[in-house]
Amino acid sequence: MxxxxxxxxxxxxxxxxxxxxxxxxxxxxxxxxxxxxxxxxxxxxxxxxxxxxxxxxxxxxxxxxxxxxxxxxxxxxxxxxxxxxxxxxxxxxxxTERMRAMRVDPLTRMAVVQPGLLNAEVKAAAAAHGLWYPPDPSSFEICSIGGNVATNAGGLCCVKYGVTTDYVLGLQVVLADGRAVRLGGPRLKDVAGLSLTKLFVGSEGTLGIVTEATLRLIPAQPPSSTLVATFPTTEAATAAILAITSAIRPAMLEYMDQTSINAVEDVLHMGLDRGAAALLVARSDSQHLAAEREMTIMNDACVASGATETLATDDPGEGEAFVAARRAAIPAVERRGALLLEDVGVPLPRLPQLVQGIETIAADRALTIALIAHAGDGNTHPLIVFDPADEDMTRRAELAFGEVMDLALTLDGTITGEHGVGRLKKAWLPGQLGPEVMELSLRIKRALDPLGILNPGAIFP
Amino acid sequence: MxxxxxxxxxxxxxxxxxxxxxxxxxxxxxxxxxxxxxxxxxxxxxxxxxxxxxxxxxxxxxxxxxxxxxxxxxxxxxxxxxxxxxxxxxxxxxxTERMRAMRVDPLTRMAVVQPGLLNAEVKAAAAAHGLWYPPDPSSFEICSIGGNVATNAGGLCCVKYGVTTDYVLGLQVVLADGRAVRLGGPRLKDVAGLSLTKLFVGSEGTLGIVTEATLRLIPAQPPSSTLVATFPTTEAATAAILAITSAIRPAMLEYMDQTSINAVEDVLHMGLDRGAAALLVARSDSQHLAAEREMTIMNDACVASGATETLATDDPGEGEAFVAARRAAIPAVERRGALLLEDVGVPLPRLPQLVQGIETIAADRALTIALIAHAGDGNTHPLIVFDPADEDMTRRAELAFGEVMDLALTLDGTITGEHGVGRLKKAWLPGQLGPEVMELSLRIKRALDPLGILNPGAIFP
CATH class of the missing domain: 3.30.43.10 (Uridine Diphospho-n-acetylenolpyruvylglucosamine Reductase, domain 2)
Incomplete structure (x- = not known):
């Protein structure tokens, strides 16, 4: 066209x-x-x-x-x-930037939102009623709730509280022929007919355009305790992650490698240990003795895995500072060059192999690949740093981009845990799904968008 | 054919x-x-x-x-x-009764199960590793996990812990042409391609046949405290439900009306108050001071709404006895005659109107309609009692069956919260979804099962 x-x-x-x-x-x-x-x-x-x-x-x-x-x-x-x-x-x-209406109903604990609202605005409106919309992409202050629905966005709290689809009860969607339909609705349980709501969540605008979402809210998250631990090796850090996740369900379990730590420290000057190979930020939002128990388990797991230092705090400001440091990682690393941003995930026990394999790819391709991760659910963000003016480096970065996804697939992983396939990863999608599931997906795409006008080039070939 | x-x-x-x-x-x-x-x-x-x-x-x-x-x-x-x-x-x-293999992986906290296993068997296998598979239909001791996936089954703990689809990470499905495909897999976050896993959950065998499911497990549920309250009127009980759900998220909130109480008491002889118009069984599984707070809130809500008696217990056996009484309600009421079993749900604030409306239908049709409910998520099971040998009564029961669903729809509700549409409710499905969503659903059905051989007559006309 x-x-x-x-x-x-x-x-x-x-x-x-x-x-x-x-x-x-x-x-x-x-x-x-x-x-x-x-x-x-x-x-x-x-x-x-x-x-x-x-x-x-x-x-x-x-x-x-x-x-x-x-x-x-x-x-x-x-x-x-x-x-x-x-x-x-x-x-x-x-x-959808101008579609910003919202209504919070505290009795049904739902928010009916238009797609142009920012995730942070939905969170704030819920909080005004003592309620919480959990999904929290690191970009929650600048990303739209419509985009969150389109990509089935995740975030930091997902390890305990689930992802966007777990909170979408209903949608209004404009179909490929311009008809508007309502799917699901303000009912906590509803199995009438096919799960079309769930099909449209994460379909990246290829099946329809979401113009309204009914979101489930839950009571405000209780105060949380935060544990920060630094490690002399990435192996020690990934061992601590598995020790934690096999014992409890933390409310957050985030990972930063040395490159990310240093990039963030360059910007925030908060005294992070520049010499640490990796840093974990973990949280418990259980209460009283249960919180103490979880914090002890997490601390012990870090120490037993070889942490050089651990810091536990109940102070919300202090805890939030470390979470903010983790959220700042992508823009901070971006100051070092252009980024190819990955989103690979693996079954938790494979996380050490993934981290190690990414280090090998970085060494082989003579590239910096910073690694941050929603470690508690095996979802990582390798950030491949390159200089677009350097043709050879750009080519190496592009090769590494594919190699990281190939690596995830050999570890029974996914090419994208929360960002979506979009256009950048679609060449790797058949490698993950296989020809039969690709064909199955295409049958649905063609049934719903026979002219192929909705976001052509995304997800599908 | x-x-x-x-x-x-x-x-x-x-x-x-x-x-x-x-x-x-x-x-x-x-x-x-x-x-x-x-x-x-x-x-x-x-x-x-x-x-x-x-x-x-x-x-x-x-x-x-x-x-x-x-x-x-x-x-x-x-x-x-x-x-x-x-x-x-x-x-x-x-x-699928003979497909009963299972593998629990405590490190990834997943169970890979074949569909013929009973829900209770999956729960037991998880429990052996200190883990929990939450979805708990009242029939969990006799229903299969494959059927749970096919219907996106709910249960008693769903009010806090969600329904089957929230725990299905992957499926193996045999398609209408006999090909077997794998959807999703052992990854906690995975947005690669359309959400086909979620589409197949709840599709009642109309899109494919599930031959294996990868289920997410979570740490064992902590001990819970149970509150039982009796009410002089159903209005008082529904007022208490809304007071509870607008203050906290209980781990269980179940409702039984007088007919159900008496039917259960006839069988179990446990000393339930036969004169009570309604009974609530509520649970908190928060810990320590948080549990005390929730139990106090629930107790106060019941008392303020007019409860005649409340009983709180931390004793697991005593608490479980009341939950077992609630679970026994369907078979107990079944002793009074044949049942037409409803599964309507409404947005929580409409629950009082639904309960009242069902009472009116029962009176108008001169029928007994026992009411039990997963009250905390607005999902009710009106049980229409009739004698199949009595033609006139059977006709009135059938009319009431439709009237209850029509009532739910006027209250912005659903004809089925967790049992599925099957063949019994399909005549009411277009009334809920509307012609455009029906047509959309049919397009998907035809794309995936062009010959129409998979469970014809279920869900679709």
Missing amino acids: TVEDVTIAELAELVDALPAGVVVTDPDQLDKYRRDRAADPLAGQPLAAVRAESTDHVQIAVRWAARHRVAVVPRGAGTGLSGGSTAVTGGIVLS | TVEDVTIAELAELVDALPAGVVVTDPDQLDKYRRDRAADPLAGQPLAAVRAESTDHVQIAVRWAARHRVAVVPRGAGTGLSGGSTAVTGGIVLS
Whole structure:
């Protein structure tokens, strides 16, 4: 599809069908809708961005797109890390940034939200009622709840509290033909018909466009205690992780390697041990004696695995500082160069092999690969640092990018634990799913989007 | 499809392709494969039951069925309550009762199970490693884990710990063409591709036949405290439910009405208050001071709502006796006549209206409708008692059966919270989903089972 395929008159139809300011066609203004945080260099040149203000606007845009066979790339806050919102030349970008209505019902403990709200805004609105929306991607202050639903986003608390899909009770979705349907709803248990709500969560805009979500909220998380431990080797740290997860279910269990520690310390100057090979941030949010027991188990596991230092704190500010350090890792490492950002996960017992294998790939390719991880659920983020101006290095980084995913697959792992396949990882998806599950997935894609206009190029070949 | 459509020679093909004893064709032996606990009087006469011992056997049977366009009705332990396993004339029953292998991995905290195992057996195997598989249908001692996956079964602990789909990480599924695929796997977070695992959970055998499931286990549930409260009116009891759920998240919150209390007391003779209009069994499994706080909140909520008596106990045996009383309610009420068993759910604030509305339907139709409920998540089981020999009463019971579902829908509820649509409720499904979501569901069904051989008559028209 190229710009020439849609005439100026046809594009004018779309502009005229929507209120002034909704459709952006000016190339300068369009530029910010071309890429997400994956910064795909192959991003296309869209015809227009539609900044929908309602489900109705989304329907108008999708109906227009279906009529003219134009690609529709849905976009939330543009913080995706897999190129799921990379613009397609000749397509439109369907931005939900203006869809920001929200209603919290404390009695049913649910929030009905539009997709353009930030995750942090949903959390804050829930907190105002003493409630909690748990899923917490590190980017929670800048990522949209619609993007979270589209990617089935995870985060730091998932090790105990689950991922986005565990909190989505209902959706409103605009289908590929422009019809809007409601799936699920404000019911805690509902098995009437196929689990379509769950199918749409994590489908990365390839099956429909989410225009509203009904989210389950739970009582506010109780205060937590935080344990920070540093290790002389990465092996010692991964041994501590397995010792902890085989004994208890921590409320958080995060990993940073030496490169990440130093990158964060460069920015935050908080006195992290630059000499440590790895650092763990673990939390218990059990209460009273149960918390004491869990903190003792975690501390003992770290010490027995060879931790050089452990620090336990009940002080919320002090604990939060270390969690903030962990969250700051991606932007901090980004200061050292461009990043190819991985999201591989493995069954927990394979985590030591994954960490070691990534070190080997980094050495073989003469690259820096910083490693941070939601260690408690085996989900890691190797950050491959490279200089885009250095062609050889760029090529090595790209090779390493694939090698890390191949490594995860040999360890019975996944190419993506929480970021989504998008465009950057789709070449590796058949290697994980196999031809039969790919074909099964494609059958569903074709049944729901026969014209193939919804986010073409994401997930599927 | 009638028996005549498949020749004796063709049926012999199936018998010969499988080991001796796997295929049952003797009509007397077949009889027990015709109905599940819904006891559908319209159950058909199957050609054969295939008691598969492996995924391979399931594939052989499904390939044969696809070749001859024969219906395949999957069946676990036959405890389904919606007629999801009602046999189809001229079809085969695919029983998984002999598929009972299991492997528990304490390090990854997962169980890999075959579908014929009972829920209780999975729980016991997990418990042997200090682990817990939470979903607990009241029938957990007699229902199969495969049936739990097929219906996305719930239970008593779901109010705090979620339902079956929350614990299914991976599946092996035999598709409608006989191919076996693996979906998901032993990874706590995995967003690679569409959420097919979640789509198959709860699909009631209409999209494929589950031959293996990888289940997430969690650490053993801590000891719990139990509160039992009796109420002079059902209004007082539902007010207490809302007061509890808007303050805390109990580990269990179960409701029994007067008919159920008396039916259970007739059987168990445990001294339940026969004069009470309703009884609640609530649990906290928080620890120490947190448990005390929750028990106080629940007790105060019951007293403030007008409870005539409350009893709190930390004694596991005493607490379990009341939970067992609640679990015994369906078989106890069944002694009073045949049952039409409902499974309607509503958003929590609508629960009082649902309970009141059911009382009105019972009065209008001059019927006994016993009510038990997983009250904490708004999921109720009205049990319509009738005498099948009484034609007029049977007709009134059937009318009430539909009226209860219609009532739930007017309250923004669901026709089924955890039992599934099966054959008994499918006439009401379009009323809940609407024509567009029905059509969307059918598109997926046709994409995955183009010949329509998988559990025809269940869920879909």
